[in-house]
Amino acid sequence: MAGTMSILVREMTPEDYDKVYELWNSIQGFGIRSIDDSREGVERFLKRNPTTSVVAVQNGRIVGAILCGHDGRTGFFYHVCVASDYRNRGVGHRMAHFAMQALRAEDVNKVSLVAFKSNALGNEFWHNVGWQRRDDMNYYDFVLNEENITNFIR
Numbered sequence: 767m768a769g770t771m772s773i774l775v776r777e778m779t780p781e782d783y784d785k786v787y788e789l790w791n792s793i794q795g796f797g798i799r800s801i802d803d804s805r806e807g808v809e810r811f812l813k814r815n816p817t818t819s820v821v822a823v824q825n826g827r828i829v830g831a832i833l834c835g836h837d838g839r840t841g842f843f844y845h846v847c848v849a850s851d852y853r854n855r856g857v858g859h860r861m862a863h864f865a866m867q868a869l870r871a872e873d874v875n876k877v878s879l880v881a882f883k884s885n886a887l888g889n890e891f892w893h894n895v896g897w898q899r900r901d902d903m904n905y906y907d908f909v910l911n912e913e914n915i916t917n918f919i920r
Contacts, residue, residue: 773857775864778819778831780809785828786821791919793847801914811835818868820861830857834865841869841877859895880905
């Protein structure tokens with residue numbers, strides 16, 4: 767593997783879907799939603815958020831990805847992931863910085879994410895790069911479409 771400086775961090779495009787989906791499927795414990803994470807779901811997300819999602823690419827291989835969008839007030843990171851053989855090399859940090867700069871360019875001043883409590887690696891990463899875990903609030907979901915099932919990679 768070449769050094770991380772040769773990794774290109776850039777905006778995600780709809781044409782990246784197959785390789786991003788392949789990356790998602792390579793990560794143990796990763797949850798993929800049947801509708802939201804389908805090609806159509808990701809294309810809809812990227813159309814709504816054309817400049818804020820990011821991929822890390824080396825030699826044509828997508829080795830990291832972040833779906834990033836906002837509501838005009840708060841940005842949100844979804845599906846932050848780095849291929850296991852590229853972890854601990856600054857790829858996640860570079861992608862997060864790229865996405866946060868894109869949010870700033872759209873006058874968004876805050877970004878949030880959800881990390882499953884069972885995701886020790888992810889929680890450690892976010893803590894180590896200066897993100898603050900909140901204990902002052904509860905996170906709630908209400909499912910509007912029961913067909914949007916999450917399948918976890920084993």
